[in-house]
Amino acid sequence: xxxxxxxxKEELLYSQRVAQLSKALWRVIEKDWQCWIKxxxxxxxxxxxxxxxxxxxxxxxxxxxxxxxxxxSTAFNFSKKLEERGYLTFSKRDDDKRNTYIExxxxxxxxxxxxxRHYFDTPHAILEGSLKIKELYGRFPEFLEVTAIVxxxxxxxxxxxxxxxxxxxxxxLDTIDDxxxxxLMKEA
Amino acid sequence: xxxxxxxxKEELLYSQRVAQLSKALWRVIEKDWQCWIKxxxxxxxxxxxxxxxxxxxxxxxxxxxxxxxxxxSTAFNFSKKLEERGYLTFSKRDDDKRNTYIExxxxxxxxxxxxxRHYFDTPHAILEGSLKIKELYGRFPEFLEVTAIVxxxxxxxxxxxxxxxxxxxxxxLDTIDDxxxxxLMKEA
Numbered sequence: 001x002x003x004x005x006x007x008x009k010e011e012l013l014y015s016q017r018v019a020q021l022s023k024a025l026w027r028v029i030e031k032d033w034q035c036w037i038k039x040x041x042x043x044x045x046x047x048x049x050x051x052x053x054x055x056x057x058x059x060x061x062x063x064x065x066x067x068x069x070x071x072x073s074t075a076f077n078f079s080k081k082l083e084e085r086g087y088l089t090f091s092k093r094d095d096d097k098r099n100t101y102i103e104x105x106x107x108x109x110x111x112x113x114x115x116x117r118h119y120f121d122t123p124h125a126i127l128e129g130s131l132k133i134k135e136l137y138g139r140f141p142e143f144l145e146v147t148a149i150v151x152x153x154x155x156x157x158x159x160x161x162x163x164x165x166x167x168x169x170x171x172x173l174d175t176i177d178d179x180x181x182x183x184l185m186k187e188a
Numbered sequence: 189x190x191x192x193x194x195x196x197k198e199e200l201l202y203s204q205r206v207a208q209l210s211k212a213l214w215r216v217i218e219k220d221w222q223c224w225i226k227x228x229x230x231x232x233x234x235x236x237x238x239x240x241x242x243x244x245x246x247x248x249x250x251x252x253x254x255x256x257x258x259x260x261s262t263a264f265n266f267s268k269k270l271e272e273r274g275y276l277t278f279s280k281r282d283d284d285k286r287n288t289y290i291e292x293x294x295x296x297x298x299x300x301x302x303x304x305r306h307y308f309d310t311p312h313a314i315l316e317g318s319l320k321i322k323e324l325y326g327r328f329p330e331f332l333e334v335t336a337i338v339x340x341x342x343x344x345x346x347x348x349x350x351x352x353x354x355x356x357x358x359x360x361l362d363t364i365d366d367x368x369x370x371x372l373m374k375e376a
Contacts, residue, residue: 009361012307013354014328015314019217020350021331023236024338026214027257029207048211069215119200126203129340133333140202141337143209145321145329150212152317162208166201173197 028125036122040115045070045078047115050087053104054112055165055172060099066154067161076100087111113176116169216313224310228303233258234266235303238275241292242300243353243360248287254342255349264288275299304357305364 030044037047048068053059056067065075079102082088087108091101104112134140151159218232225235236256241247244255253263267290270276275296279289292300322328339347 008308009358010328011312011315012304012361013358014318015220015312016357017350017354018314018318018331019221021334021338022210022214022217024257024342024346025334026210028341029210033207069212116200120196124199124203125341126206126337127199129337130202130206132340133336140198141333143206143333145331146209146213146334148321149314149317149329150209152320153216153313154212158212162205166205169204170197170201173200 025126028129032122032124032126036119036124037115039118040111042111042115043078045074046082047112049075049078049082049102050104050108050112051169052165053088053102054109055168056161057168058101058103060096060101062099064102067158067165082108113172116173117176213314216317220310220312220314224307224312225303227306228299230299230303231266233262234270235300237263237266237270237290238292238296238300239357240353241276241290242297243356244349245356246289246291248284248289250287252290255346255353270296301360301364304361 033044033047037044040047042050045068048070049064052064052067056063059067061076061079062072064070064079065072068075079088079090083090087105089103089105091103093099093101130140147159221232221235225232228235230238233256236258237252240252240255244251247255249264249267250260252258252267253260256263267276267278271278275293277291277293279291281287281289318328335347
């Protein structure tokens with residue numbers, strides 16, 4: 001060690017603070033996420049892989065690993081399991097023989113839609129914990145600092161992909177409601 | 189399901205956005221944390237238990253679980269392993285026979301001091317990712333939104349304990365530098 005800790009004390013304290021906050025936040029989200037998708041016999045990585053292939057509309061195994069914050073081997077192994085259950089298919093592209101691409105099947109989409117339809121059947125502590133902020137400021141927190149840091153670490157592409165997938169998710173949710181609406185109209 | 193997804197679309201999109209950002213942030217922090225403490229043959233939970241007992245100055249197993257965002261059984265099992273290695277001792281208190289208290293040993297403190305002394309020997313992506321923000325605003329981000337949400341979910345006590353432990357950590361770092369400084373003086 002060439003320097004005094006003191007010189008970097010601010011950095012050390014800052015990064016350990018972020019580590020503890022991030023651990024606490026993630027533990028809560030992880031628990032809620034697991035509870036939400038339990039009825040569909042999926043773990044978090046499997047669910048994440050399905051949503052990425054759904055909303056990205058065609059992704060390679062390395063895309064899935066990158067955007068799902070998991071190892072390539074984790075992405076590959078869980079994708080294989082999802083393929084066995086009929087939720088994904090693997091393919092090679094004529095213009096890119098090196099990468100393996102993953103596509104979600106209609107059964108996979110139906111499973112994700114079903115999970116979204118039942119999103120509010122289980123508790124989401126992150127929502128409970130954010131409501132006071134929404135009452136105070138009139139909207140949910142924007143996480144600009146976290147987004148900026150994630151952007152600096154993972155690159156612009158990561159955040160752009162995140163925004164794109166949320167737009168696609170948003171459209172999907174509208175479709176779910178349209179279907180629901182027309183079902184109710186028929187019943188009436 | 190009694191309601192349209194649409195009515196809660198904002199909530200669903202918000203909480204899934206936070207989930208993805210939180211996963212991405214935690215994966216980076218987890219990797220850096222593991223890399224930092226690897227030379228001391230500790231995993232993240234073991235290191236977290238040692239720091240909590242160090243900076244809280246006496247904690248029960250349930251305190252460790254609460255402030256370390258881990259299950260009570262996880263806290264207990266890893267504490268037992270740390271006891272076997274001579275870094276912790278277990279005890280009962282005369283005024284509280286129900287809870288088991290954990291105390292860090294001098295060897296445990298020495299290990300944590302040693303890890304802090306070598307903090308900058310390994311990369312910390314969170315620091316790299318925050319430096320542009322520091323350059324722009326003159327200081328590191330404060331994570332006020334995340335802190336508020338964690339406070340709402342875990343309670344005031346959790347954040348107060350976090351602040352207290354960072355103050356204690358800060359004092360400990362000063363001591364490390366004092367020792368280092370006097371060693372250098374002797375050498376000179």
